Amino acid sequence: MEFAGAPVEGVGEGGAxxxxxxKIFNNIMKSNSIFTNRDALRNDYIPDRIxxxxxxxxxxxxxxxxxxxxxxxxNIFLYGKTGTGKTVVAKYVMRKLGERISQLKLNTKFIYVNARLASTQYKVLVELGSQLxxxxPFTGLSLSEASSRIFDKLRRDGVNVVLIFDEIDxxxxxxxxxxxxxxxxxxxxxLGGNFVSIVGISNDLKFKEYLDPRVxxxxxxxxxxxxxxxVDELEAILRDRVKMAFRPGVVSEAALKLCASLAAAEHGDARRAVDLLRVAGELAEREGSEEVSPDHVTRASKSIERDRTYEVVRSLPLHAKLILAAALSVPDETNTGRLYSNYALMAKRLGIEPLTQRRISGILSELDxxxxxxxxxxxxxxFGRSKRIRLAVPRDAVARALREDELISSIL
DNA sequence: ATTCCACAGGAACGAGCGGGGT
DNA sequence: ACCCCGCTCGTTCCTGTGGAAT
Structure with missing residues (x-):
């Protein structure tokens, strides 16, 4: 995983x-690693100063x-695009408030739930339950049974709850x-005298439209x-993190600026900026380099995209992979109809019954x-309306992931 | 101004899975 | 043992539609 797709210097040059x-172990063990605190670059890190x-x-x-x-x-709503600090701010405030609450011995609990991880109604209740x-059970109960268990307990214990609901959309x-x-x-x-307050966090402003007006x-x-x-703010944030995470002087000014500007191009996404910095640092360290250069950043950017593509494609269900295989066989772009017949042909060649076009249309939307x-x-x-379909990621990364599937690799 | 293609995408439904409580 | 549940993934049937061609 750590080394996925990253060629190690010196392999294949005749050395044993x-x-x-x-060489790898020595690089790792070198006391003068370029990192001093790698954790400061993890994306669940909450700094003392935001x-x-x-x-x-x-x-x-x-x-x-x-x-x-x-x-x-x-009840509160936090809006903003990805990497604008919503989650960090919420967790930071939650931590500070939590300290006061335990000093005062109040019967109030903070609960953090991420709806991307607890992605169904039932899973949300399970997560809620486990923190309380x-x-x-992870399956079996009705929704109303599960929620009344929770509310019964809250009422019985007289607990107040602040629920931080991340990626609520x-x-x-x-x-x-x-x-x-x-x-x-x-x-x-x-609840009798108790309360449940909700801090909802969403990346998507339009998501309001999906909500019932009462809610x-x-x-x-x-x-x-x-x-x-x-960009300037991103630079300052990175400079701050560099101080925490790296030995002084390791990250070149140019590399830092490049991280900031690449992330700024992606709607000012600080998480992306920090990711970039971390991967660039790991790349540099792996090569035994004493400095993180702009070149490391550029390569980090590509490697992040490739790794992500590879992981996503690899874990796709069979028919989604087949569609991608069909998409790979055309040079540039297609539409739904042409891609579908292409896909159906490939499926039959593998002895698989093709799904309906309606379903394929749905899968295409999911891939989008x-x-x-x-x-x-x-x-x-x-000549009708259709989806104009083209790959949005490097072809070779898709192909590599598809070849991992035994069935699909048999037809390239 | 109409027509009409080639789909988009919503709605309703059901099989199958992995499990409940009583 | 019984009938219950949520959820995923699929089907069938359906109405809606942007804009080149007529």
Whole structure:
């Protein structure tokens, strides 16, 4: 995993395998590793000091402060594109507030749930339950049974809850807002004097449209919008992290600037900037280089994309892979109809019954969301409307992942 | 101004899985 | 033992539609 796709210097130059290993191990063991604290670059790292988000932190703190007096705070919504600091700010405030709460011995709990990981209504309840020490089997119960177990326990113990609901748009888009409705309703009907407050976090502003108006009005009593970081801000953030993570002087100014500008091009995504820095650092270290150069950053950028593509494609279900195999066999772009007949042919050649075109159309939309293909709907007037389909990632990375599948590799 | 292609994408439904509570 | 549950992945049937051609 660590070494996926990264050729090790010196392999295949006639040296014994032992030499290669020695070199790798020596690089790792060298006391003067270029890193001093690699964890500061992990994407779940929460620094003690968060730059350029003072206002947001203050606002959120203000909104949640009533907790300290045992009052119910408003439900809050945090909006902003990926990598604009929503999650860090929420977790940071949660940590600080948590310290006060335990000092004051209040019976209030913070719960953090990520809807991308708990991606169904039921899984959300299971996750909620597990953080509250309520056992809910991972399948079998009805939704109402599961939620009443939770609310019963909360009422019995007199616990207040602040639920931080990250990437909340995931459940709402795929299901409906039942769970949210239940949770917002909880205060009025299900809990005596206790409260459940929700801090919802979403990358997608349009997601409001999916919400039932009743849920929307009670869920979004307060809002904080997170603007994207500018290049200058990204640079400052990176400089801060570099100080924590690397030995002084290891990361060149040019490399840092390149990380910032690459991430700024992606709507000011700080997480991407930090990822880039980390992978570039690992690349440099693996090569025994004393410096992280712009070249390392460029290569890191490519390797991140390739690795991601490879992982995503590899874990796709069979028919999605077949579609990609069909897509690989055309040089540039196709549309749904042509790709479908191509796919159906390949499937039959493998002795697999092809799925319907309706289903394939759906899978194409899913692949579009995953970023593996680009599939906008275009109209060719008299010649109908269809998706214009082209690969959005390097062909060789797709091909490499597909060849891993025994069935599919037999037809290239 | 109409027509009409080649689909898009919603809705309803069902099989199959991995499990409940009583 | 019984009938229950949520969820995924698929089908069938369906109505809707941008814009070149007429």
């Amino acid at each position: 395998a032992g030499d290669v290993l020695d 730059l350029f988000r003072d206002d947001e932190i203050a606002q959120l703190g203000q909104m949640l402060a009533p907790i300290l007096r045992g009052n119910k705070p408003s 020490d309520i056992s809910i 995931y459940i709402v888009k795929n299901y409906d807002d039942n769970v949210l409705y239940e949770l917002t309703r909880a205060n009025n009907e299900l 929307l009005s009670s869920l979004s009593e307060e809002e904080i919008v997170f603007p994207p970081y500018t 969301v995953l970023g593996i293909i680009n599939a906008p709907v275009v109209s060719s007037g008299r």
